Amino acid sequence: MHQELHVQYRPGFKRDSFLFQGIIDAHADQHLEDVVRRVSSPTVELDFSGVGRINSMGIALLLRSIKSLKSEKQAEVQISGLNQMNSMLFKMTGIFLMAKEVSA
Amino acid sequence: MIVFDGHEPATIVFLGNQLAGCGVNAGPAGLFPDNPTVQERTVTGSADKPELIDELLAVIGDHDQPHTLLCQKTGLMVDEMLENALYAAPRHDDGSLLFSKGQPRQLLPNEQIRLRYCFDGSRLALEVRDTWGSLTASQVFNFLALNTATAIPDPERAGRGLFFMWRFMDQFYVSIRPGVETVVGGCLQLRPVAG
Numbered sequence: 001m002h003q004e005l006h007v008q009y010r011p012g013f014k015r016d017s018f019l020f021q022g023i024i025d026a027h028a029d030q031h032l033e034d035v036v037r038r039v040s041s042p043t044v045e046l047d048f049s050g051v052g053r054i055n056s057m058g059i060a061l062l063l064r065s066i067k068s069l070k071s072e073k074q075a076e077v078q079i080s081g082l083n084q085m086n087s088m089l090f091k092m093t094g095i096f097l098m099a100k101e102v103s104a
Numbered sequence: 105m106i107v108f109d110g111h112e113p114a115t116i117v118f119l120g121n122q123l124a125g126c127g128v129n130a131g132p133a134g135l136f137p138d139n140p141t142v143q144e145r146t147v148t149g150s151a152d153k154p155e156l157i158d159e160l161l162a163v164i165g166d167h168d169q170p171h172t173l174l175c176q177k178t179g180l181m182v183d184e185m186l187e188n189a190l191y192a193a194p195r196h197d198d199g200s201l202l203f204s205k206g207q208p209r210q211l212l213p214n215e216q217i218r219l220r221y222c223f224d225g226s227r228l229a230l231e232v233r234d235t236w237g238s239l240t241a242s243q244v245f246n247f248l249a250l251n252t253a254t255a256i257p258d259p260e261r262a263g264r265g266l267f268f269m270w271r272f273m274d275q276f277y278v279s280i281r282p283g284v285e286t287v288v289g290g291c292l293q294l295r296p297v298a299g
Contacts, residue, residue, distance in 0.1 A: 003154055025183070026206025053176070055183045056265035057205050063259035084297070085176035092271060093264070094257030 006050075007031045015043045016075075021050030024058030032065040039073050045102070049081025059093050066098050078102045135277050136289055137222045137229050147217035149210040153186050156219055163223050169297045177272050177292050178228060182219070184265040185232035185288055189217045192265075193236035193286060220289075230273075231289030237282050244278055 005022035016039045035046075046066075048054075054062070069075045077099035082090060090096050136142070145156060160182060161175045187205065194202035194215070203209050211217060220231040247263020248270055270276050273290030280286050 029206075053179045053183060055180060055187065056268060057187070059264060060259045060261075063257050067257075067259065083176060084173055085180065089180075089268070092268075094255045097255065098257055 003052075005031050007035060009038060012041070014041050015045065016041045017045040017047060019047045019050060023052055024054040024062065026057040026061075028058055028061050032061050036065050036068045036072070039069060039075055042075060043078065044069055044073075044075045045078045045080060046099070047081045048079065048083075048086060051081075051083070051086065054086050054089060059089060059095070063093065063095060063098075066095065070098060135275065136220065136231050137224075139222065141224070142220055142222045142229075145219045147186065147189070147211065147219060150190050150208050153183065153190075156186070157182050160221060160223075160228075163221075164228065170294050173297055174228065174292060174294050178230070181230055181269060181272060181290075181292065182232075184268055185230065186217070186219070188239075188265060188288065189232050189234040189236075189286075193234045193238050195236065195238045199238075226294045228292045228294075229289070230292065231287060233285055233287040235285055237280055237284040237286050239278065239280055239286050240282070241278075241280065 003023055005020065005024060005028050008019040008021070010017040010019060018035050066077050069077050079090070079095070079099045079101050080103060082101065087101075090101075145152075145159075147153075147156070157179050160178050164171055164175050164178060166172055166175055190209065191201065191203050191205045191207075194212070196202060214235070216233075216235045218233050220229075220233075222229045243263070244266060247266045250261060250263055251267035269288065269290065272292065274293055276290035278286070278288050
């Protein structure tokens with residue numbers, strides 16, 4: 001599993017998809033800003049299947065980015081590829097209130 | 105109350121904190137296993153964190169789904185405990201943060217951070233202590249109240265790391281000797297994963 005975060009952009013028809021690999025923490029700031037900047041489609045899929053750990057700072061950055069995607073880009077945000085722990089964290093922190101989970 | 109992962113939130117025990125009505129010099133003795141298998145590591149800087157987490161994950165092993173989940177929880181708990189000690193604890197006299205989160209740093213000359221752990225095959229005890237003693241009992245309660253009061257997502261909400269520790273750990277405890285030492289610890293149990 002990667003430690004440093006990598007984000008792979010996968011454009012699609014009316015859909016932007018991003019595959020995250022690594023750890024999401026305080027260092028994810030720039031990566032997540034880039035994700036928001038690149039989105040131009042009405043639907044965005046954030047695929048976390050390559051993510052090991054997301055800490056509290058990473059959750060804060062994700063919340064901020066998803067809020068921006070919805071308010072600035074008017075995008076519907078979909079989430080996929082969560083492991084069991086990260087799925088619990090998303091429930092606890094209300095991320096699923098802003099973005100719906102879909103199958104990868 | 106929302107219950108995650110099939111167990112109730114941990115009990116908070118404050119020791120050595122005047123606000124909790126205990127003696128200031130009391131320590132968290134008795135809450136952490138006292139046996140020869142306890143491992144202790146001294147942290148020298150933020151760069152030690154990945155190595156320490158990897159060490160713990162190797163001790164637990166990735167044998168099956170319950171172990172995988174325990175590894176995931178352990179990684180997050182150690183991450184949050186060390187982040188607290190490295191970035192939230194060090195404060196100027198006016199209470200402002202000395203270091204920003206994510207900033208690589210070495211420990212200061214008089215600063216110490218120690219990680220202790222013990223895994224008996226089914227239960228992992230974890231403890232991190234720093235030499236700041238800057239956290240207060242009211243902050244801990246406020247952070248937990250803030251994060252349990254509402255499900256509305258808020259990126260700026262404080263104390264999320266402490267909230268995660270409280271939610272995932274059994275027998276979570278915080279021991280504060282103001283200006284001297286903060287000890288945060290608890291246990292993670294290997295549990296069958298619901299099918």
